[in-house]
Amino acid sequence: xxxxxxxxxxxxxxxxxxxxxxxxxxxxxxxxxxxxxxxxxxxxxxxxxxxxxxxxxxxxxxxxxxxxxxxxxxxxxxxxxxxxxxxxxxxxxxxxxxxxxxxxxxxxxxxxxxxxxxxxxxxxxxxxxxxxxxxxxxxxxxxxxx
Amino acid sequence: xxxxxxxxxxxxxxxxxxxxxxxxxxxxxxxxxxxxxxxxxxxxxxxxxxxxxxxxxxxxxxxxxxxxxxxxxxxxxxxxxxxxxxxxxxxxxxxxxxxxxxxxxxxxxxxxxxxxxxxxxxxxxxxxxxxxxxxxxxxxxxxxxxxxxxxxxxxxxxxxxxxxxxxxxxxxxxxxxxxxxxxxxxxxxxxxxxxxxxxxxxxxxxxxxxxxxxxxxxxxxxxxxxxxxxxxxxxxxxxxxxxxxxxxxxxxxxxxxxxxxxxxxxxxxxxxxxxxxxxxxxxxxxxx
Numbered sequence: 001x002x003x004x005x006x007x008x009x010x011x012x013x014x015x016x017x018x019x020x021x022x023x024x025x026x027x028x029x030x031x032x033x034x035x036x037x038x039x040x041x042x043x044x045x046x047x048x049x050x051x052x053x054x055x056x057x058x059x060x061x062x063x064x065x066x067x068x069x070x071x072x073x074x075x076x077x078x079x080x081x082x083x084x085x086x087x088x089x090x091x092x093x094x095x096x097x098x099x100x101x102x103x104x105x106x107x108x109x110x111x112x113x114x115x116x117x118x119x120x121x122x123x124x125x126x127x128x129x130x131x132x133x134x135x136x137x138x139x140x141x142x143x144x145x146x
Numbered sequence: 147x148x149x150x151x152x153x154x155x156x157x158x159x160x161x162x163x164x165x166x167x168x169x170x171x172x173x174x175x176x177x178x179x180x181x182x183x184x185x186x187x188x189x190x191x192x193x194x195x196x197x198x199x200x201x202x203x204x205x206x207x208x209x210x211x212x213x214x215x216x217x218x219x220x221x222x223x224x225x226x227x228x229x230x231x232x233x234x235x236x237x238x239x240x241x242x243x244x245x246x247x248x249x250x251x252x253x254x255x256x257x258x259x260x261x262x263x264x265x266x267x268x269x270x271x272x273x274x275x276x277x278x279x280x281x282x283x284x285x286x287x288x289x290x291x292x293x294x295x296x297x298x299x300x301x302x303x304x305x306x307x308x309x310x311x312x313x314x315x316x317x318x319x320x321x322x323x324x325x326x327x328x329x330x331x332x333x334x335x336x337x338x339x340x341x342x343x344x345x346x347x348x349x350x351x352x353x354x355x356x357x358x359x360x361x362x363x364x365x366x367x368x369x370x371x372x373x374x375x376x377x378x379x380x381x382x383x384x385x386x387x388x389x390x391x392x393x394x395x396x397x398x399x400x401x402x403x404x405x406x407x408x409x410x411x412x413x414x415x416x417x418x419x420x421x422x423x424x425x426x427x428x429x430x431x432x433x434x
Contacts, residue, residue: 035181037275046180051312053172053179060169067162074155 020065027109091119186274193301232288309423341377344407354400
């Protein structure tokens with residue numbers, strides 16, 4: 001493995017770590033804000049300084065998110081040829097369905113954001129593979145404005 | 147599927163399972179420590195004019211009850227309150243939506259210059275996000291069927307700090323503290339049938355003496371002593387109020403809770419443990 005691709009892997013890992021951390025963080029803070037009817041600052045305080053067990057569970061949730069995301073990446077790589085935009089739609093649909101499953105709201109928020117993250121990653125990969133663009137781009141003229 | 151991917155998938159799956167199992171195992175503990183008894187609001191007011199001073203007047207609501215009162219009224223001069231005086235305190239609170247709440251307390255002076263502890267009055271539940279913007283108190287003193295004193299002054303909303311503490315199985319939550327006042331919190335345990343195992347429970351709130359050693363439990367003053375049957379203590383139906391009248395600010399002192407559980411009245415070796423109280427979350431809003 002070349003040094004450059006190693007650098008890329010650490011960069012991707014860091015990016016995924018950060019994205020999954022954000023998901024766990026937002027899900028926990030939203031849940032605490034809902035339960036205590038408090039401000040975002042108080043929600044963050046309750047998550048990070050109020051009780052060690054809450055903070056540790058948040059870290060576990062983050063780890064779970066990260067592993068789930070990595071597994072989704074591996075599965076995508078295995079079935080890359082069979083995966084189409086339909087699968088992305090299923091993930092997006094799942095992100096809505098989780099709110100109808102009776103469970104603690106923190107897991108609902110977390111799973112919703114995680115499904116969306118997986119769907120976004122899939123769309124990005126499909127876009128890379130097929131070269132389609134999600135946004136309409138105006139092509140710049142080759143030699144100045146005409 | 148090549149070997150490398152297979153290995154990665156297997157490793158991720160096994161780690162994933164370990165994390166899931168840990169989360170299932172810790173779920174009850176997480177719920178116990180995270181989603182605790184909810185207090186809708188807790189206000190503590192104080193105020194004074196040249197003659198009288200009120201401290202620790204509460205407005206409180208949680209999922210079970212709402213009440214007001216509980217403060218203490220003191221005269222700043224000697225012989226201001228005389229025996230058999232009838233004190234009438236009218237409290238007015240205005241919230242940010244301009245709703246007005248009025249409460250009246252009556253108190254009969256039993257001996258001159260005594261400290262008047264106002265009673266707690268249970269009331270109707272209000273908006274859980276109640277924000278008081280203004281507060282006033284009117285004090286009337288009735289002596290021999292005549293009003294000899296009638297003054298109104300503004301109350302200040304005292305900033306509260308919520309102290310919490312826990313170990314693996316026990317937690318003490320929502321201990322409200324300001325510079326001169328402490329309200330005991332809610333004690334709870336993950337252990338089922340705790341009252342069956344331990345008949346009697348003693349909870350002591352202790353605070354560090356000036357220039358005391360944090361690590362030495364003998365350098366702490368006992369400020370609140372709760373004792374009773376374990377089942378009664380664990381129900382947390384009544385919270386104790388403590389007024390700190392010494393030098394310094396109570397909120398800047400280190401506080402701990404010493405919990406002792408006795409199997410029976412004659413138990414010589416109770417289960418005793420210390421829970422450090424910590425946290426700086428501010429409750430309520432300032433009344434500027």
